[in-house]
Amino acid sequence: MKLVIAIIKPFKLDEVREALTEIGVAGMTVTEVKGFGRQKGQTEIYRGAEYSTNMVPKIKIEVVCGNDLVSKVVESIQASANTGAIGDGKIFVLDVGQAVRIRTGETDETAL
Amino acid sequence: MKLVIAIIKPFKLDEVREALTEIGVAGMTVTEVKGFGRQKGQTEIYRGAEYSTNMVPKIKIEVVCGNDLVSKVVESIQASANTGAIGDGKIFVLDVGQAVRIRTGETDETAL
Amino acid sequence: MKLVIAIIKPFKLDEVREALTEIGVAGMTVTEVKGFGRQKGQTEIYRGAEYSTNMVPKIKIEVVCGNDLVSKVVESIQASANTGAIGDGKIFVLDVGQAVRIRTGETDETAL
């Protein structure tokens, strides 16, 4: 199994979720994060004090899926989260050794 | 070493933390996340506009532990986070290559 | 490639970010988390009801980098996030199998 981590633009969340559902992903976990990268943050000015935060709000999606599905998941995210502008984000894939569904105790791919 | 990631129901956090402490886990990191899965989100209605968010508030727990402790950690979480209802969450286990305690520079299992 | 996860004290974020930028890290993702560990949380008292939360606000930094850069990244975080006091946090290193830049579809190290 693999853990696919995607950092995307917040307003793309719904599209990505729909795209993933379509290819059969049944679950995912979403976190609000801040990203630092090529995309520059907006400058905030409070009574003349300027803050260039450098940090841009992003959404992190984590999906665990079977090895067979990984490439479809990655492609699907890449397609649906893409706007072509800087800051579209990244996808990382990691190995998962074990998975358990808490409710039933089922393990590995059946747990997803 | 392993990284155990558990997605649980928010109100189970205290029980899980206590269960983990009992079996000797000394530290963990907790994040508020939103989960998408079998459990359906509540429908929100604002002046007639309905939003079925599909997203349910969850808590993500991350624990890094030695290989010997992993199975106990997983079992303990599975036992304490379980309510038997849909949406109880998942546990994922990943390999960790290295660990460092920032304060002392200690590494690997002594860093935990 | 590696995923370096660092749990640090919130007010150290800027220093760590600068240190990482200096050694050539071009991007990272930051999450607000709560940490449980040796450092004790403050006691909150509301009309006589005491809550020892045990949870301390922390910042989680995630950096994906090439294998060659990992040790520098770890050292740099360890140096810049260090205050010498309990609760300085941890660094964990995991293997990353694949990376994709959503905007361009570039993969692996060129995607970072």
Place this chain on the structure above:
Amino acid sequence: MKQSTKFGLAAGFAGAALFAALPAWAQAPAAAAAPAAPFVPTAAMVNKGDTAWMLVSSALVLMMSVPGLALFYGGLVRTKNMLSVLMQVFMIVCIAALVWASWGYTMAFTGGSGALAPYVGGFGKLFLKGVDASTLSATFSNGVYIPEYAYVVFQMTFACITPALIVGAFAERVKFTPLMLFMVAWMTIVYFPIAHMVWYWAGPDFLPAAPADFGFLYGKGARDFAGGTVVHINAGIAGLVGCIVIGKRVGYGKEPMPPHSLTMTMIGASLLWVGWFGFNAGSNLESNGLAALAFINTFVATAAAAVSWAVIDQVKHGKPSLLGAVTGAVAGLVAITPASGFASPMTSIVLGLLVSPLCFFFVTTVKKLGKYDDSLDVFGVHCIGGIFGALGTGIVADPALGGQGWIDYTAPVAKAGVYDMATQLWTQAEAVGITLGWSGGVSLILFLALKYTVGIRPSEEVEHEGLDINEHGERAYNY
């Protein structure tokens, strides 16, 4: 036309100066001197300054409920229940206003008939029949009147906030619709009669001719300037009964349940303070030196109680907390309420300093011992603070302590009565006891009836997830 007004016994004046200031009254000496000829108040007896003050006071008291009380309470619950508290308070205010205009005013502030007359009013003004823009209500001064609509609406705001106070006791675990049913019944069976018993009387120009036309507790001489018994004890005991019948919150004592936004609680407490000037000084019904006295008393008692609670926090926990300070402020406001027109500023400060340790003891030690889950300390602050204030009124009203004593209205022209502290204290205690008994007893029956019929508590799962999304289909925040 018989006019209704408020307060068993009103304040005596240090001198006759304020009386002399009433030209309107001077123009009607014949009427006042000869009670045999029925007294008829005229439009010339209305002062526009008084009317302005009563309208402003009414707006201030509404502000106490919404957003004041709603925020004070709402900030203290967990995020998932924020809207439920806001909604409960908002809707209770709305429903209470309709009930008040429909059958509340007539039940509270008209003379009743037969054996029930001392306990509840009649139905002559059902749906405000007979009230119009030219009818008048009496004040505490001979020959001084205010538009009856101003009086109706001022009292309406009291009828709105009192039931809303109750919900804090069982916040985070109550079903919305049954709660609304409870409130309508409670107002009808408890609030209107108690208001009638304590506050109804014929008015200074009418009383000499109708010496028995007053409520039961008024007749006993109980004094409650702005609602220690009628509002705070009344609501406080209903809250205690409710939280016991409904039971503790799931996880109470095990999970942490910290306030989700003390900022909101602070805003709420501040608006309560500001609005309470309408509540207390408005209860004088005239904008004169006595209203100013009630105003300053309300100000300093609150300040003293807030400081007092902060000092206790410092001593007990080493840290003065904001929640402590604002809780103290509210306790001070509650305590000064019945006494605000009778005390002097310095005795008000003493009341404020003393009420905080008492309430602190109840919301910490007693609540722990009693094992009840009074979520937002309605009993510990409102009922206990109200009892303290009601009894304290008997002390601080004593002219020997700089108090305003009482006015004997049985003569055609009212004059100061002779003050006897022991008697007064006993009367105050009787009023407290009757309120505790009637409100507590009826509330118990009502809550039990609801519990075993439509049910009053949501399922455990709903409680876990929060009332907002389950009972109202909304979330308070979507940041």
Place this chain on the structure above:
Amino acid sequence: MKQSTKFGLAAGFAGAALFAALPAWAQAPAAAAAPAAPFVPTAAMVNKGDTAWMLVSSALVLMMSVPGLALFYGGLVRTKNMLSVLMQVFMIVCIAALVWASWGYTMAFTGGSGALAPYVGGFGKLFLKGVDASTLSATFSNGVYIPEYAYVVFQMTFACITPALIVGAFAERVKFTPLMLFMVAWMTIVYFPIAHMVWYWAGPDFLPAAPADFGFLYGKGARDFAGGTVVHINAGIAGLVGCIVIGKRVGYGKEPMPPHSLTMTMIGASLLWVGWFGFNAGSNLESNGLAALAFINTFVATAAAAVSWAVIDQVKHGKPSLLGAVTGAVAGLVAITPASGFASPMTSIVLGLLVSPLCFFFVTTVKKLGKYDDSLDVFGVHCIGGIFGALGTGIVADPALGGQGWIDYTAPVAKAGVYDMATQLWTQAEAVGITLGWSGGVSLILFLALKYTVGIRPSEEVEHEGLDINEHGERAYNY
């Protein structure tokens, strides 16, 4: 000196009692009886209670706009646009105040000249020339005056809130500076003339001598106690036109756009309610029994509408929502506004109960069918509620239904006129139609002009990221 005042036709009194209560007027019988000799109001005709009430009312109406309306609206948008809404409302209030003092007051509340006189005032009081601390404004009673500055400032608060209401219709997708330009033009071309047409007249002591010195709609006999047409229909139709010209929000109907903080919306609604007493009861210009009537009507209509909307929510969705309740409350406030000084409490309750289903229908069904994105339902609540209230006024003002009828001011001493409901309803409908047409038409031209010159809508990317950071360089929250 000719004095300006407000309201086409003011309330009739149930009896002559209130008139008799005016000693000042009694002192000037000669002036009133002999209109040939020009009437000169004196300082003795000013009552300090009225002045106090008008100043308080002005403060209350400012509180309706900031923070009231700003929070009511702001809570409903997404976090990223919160500040833009707060800023728009705050700056519109500021700019409107300056415009009002500069050329608004004179355009609305002085007599004009020539053929335009019925439609817009003159420029005699440009920059408040000739107004000072001793000049007076008429009320609706013979021989009762208030300081002109009090009148200027009270009306100023109306000029501040009306344009601010509009922004809700196209919240989350408008450029700041063009919006401000629109507002200045709209006030000048739409608001001041409409206010003049509906509210300008010579005043009760001057009218007999100048029987044609009034605005067009006043002359027709249209009645609008506190601004159903001038404020709510006026702003509501402008909002609808604006949201159609500007277009829907990016993602509308696809992305969820839940309110970011219903807590803020509830605070805003509550402050609107509290402040609205200044708006409605203040519009009586005197603190008397009629002000108290307008006050209680405002209270109960709001309560009824909130309950009504909550019930609809319950029936349609199974859950009464807070947003529904407060939306109902605002709808009730809107509906009672034109009627507040004419209705009785019970007919006010009926208005409140009925306005909610009507507005509910518009903000759900009609909005969906019409495919326009009126972000915060300015049209559905303010315009529709205002139309309902304006027409309803014609019904509830009928003395046969307990209403206040109308006063015939053409005689030297005003007296009640004979009420004809059908005629009145028709007149009300004309006033509604003219307001819809004029405000709608001019707004269309203004919005189109801005759209095709400086542009009125930010880029899609800016809309995605939020107006706060892009238009104002700030974020609302940095928790």
Place this chain on the structure above:
Amino acid sequence: MKQSTKFGLAAGFAGAALFAALPAWAQAPAAAAAPAAPFVPTAAMVNKGDTAWMLVSSALVLMMSVPGLALFYGGLVRTKNMLSVLMQVFMIVCIAALVWASWGYTMAFTGGSGALAPYVGGFGKLFLKGVDASTLSATFSNGVYIPEYAYVVFQMTFACITPALIVGAFAERVKFTPLMLFMVAWMTIVYFPIAHMVWYWAGPDFLPAAPADFGFLYGKGARDFAGGTVVHINAGIAGLVGCIVIGKRVGYGKEPMPPHSLTMTMIGASLLWVGWFGFNAGSNLESNGLAALAFINTFVATAAAAVSWAVIDQVKHGKPSLLGAVTGAVAGLVAITPASGFASPMTSIVLGLLVSPLCFFFVTTVKKLGKYDDSLDVFGVHCIGGIFGALGTGIVADPALGGQGWIDYTAPVAKAGVYDMATQLWTQAEAVGITLGWSGGVSLILFLALKYTVGIRPSEEVEHEGLDINEHGERAYNY
């Protein structure tokens, strides 16, 4: 009985109209004409409209502090210090009320004795001895009085907000208890004497018989309608001294320190604006045309200053910011405060337009150059705005510019004095200088004394973690 009142020199009237409007005064011509016979104000000289207005104004000024100022300041700090700011403001208000009632009122508003008489009052009314519901306070009009309690409580609200203003200068880095000690000392040594010097005088009916019974700066002819020197300069300079003695925040200039909730800041600013009408127009002590003038001046100056700051933001940064707009509004409120009863609406607008660029320059350029960390710009806005307003008062009060001039009260019946702008400006400058020197000097000593005894600043670690959890044991938000 000698009565105390406020303001060195009150406003002159454009005409004699308002004087003629005072029937009460007319009834006492003998007393006024023959100062040899001691004048005795009677209850008939009190108007209930004035009393209502003073009570409302007092409530409004309390609302300025809590929740107004607390939110304005609190929104600007980081989340971890939110409660500390709310708590500081809340507790200062409470403590100040107690101190005021105990020894403040007598020190500020009674005649002193001996050489100190011009600088500080006596102790005759310690703990409000001798004040009761029938004692009266003078206004600025012959023969017009208000209940003394109303005056005590109105002035109390000023004593509450002034020290609270100071805390913004060193927010996020101060220990709670030492701060409270500072405040008690500062009020006693600085505020009461300055208030006495600027505002104390015998009153219009008493001055002819006691021509030297006034405070030092009153005697010089300095004018400060509602507290430019006494409140804003006084607090602003104390803040500057405090922030320099305490030192910069850890991380200042390195870490970003954005406001945690501009929403709260906007609510606070709005409530400050609304409440400020009580502050400024209430300072007229009567509800008449002059109060209405102060009201409208306060309205338009604020609006002008907000617009002005927004324009500067636009020019300098390309974006008008909400924080800029509300900061401008507060600067406008500060600037108009001393001038509010003297200026005309148009000169008020000019004051508003000019104060913003001046304050902008101070909160940006000067603060950067001066290298002090005035966290919330108490110096840059309140002190600088106050100085600007105090000097501006000398200009806009000139009747040649439409101002109200000054009243000569030395004659038995007050009459307008001859205005000399140069002299007046010089006097204003003296008052500014004395306030800066006395408040600055004493504050320096007090802060240093605390620093080197109990300590005034928390440890760096506490500062990192936040004052809320460390000093008060709470968190503002638990979402």
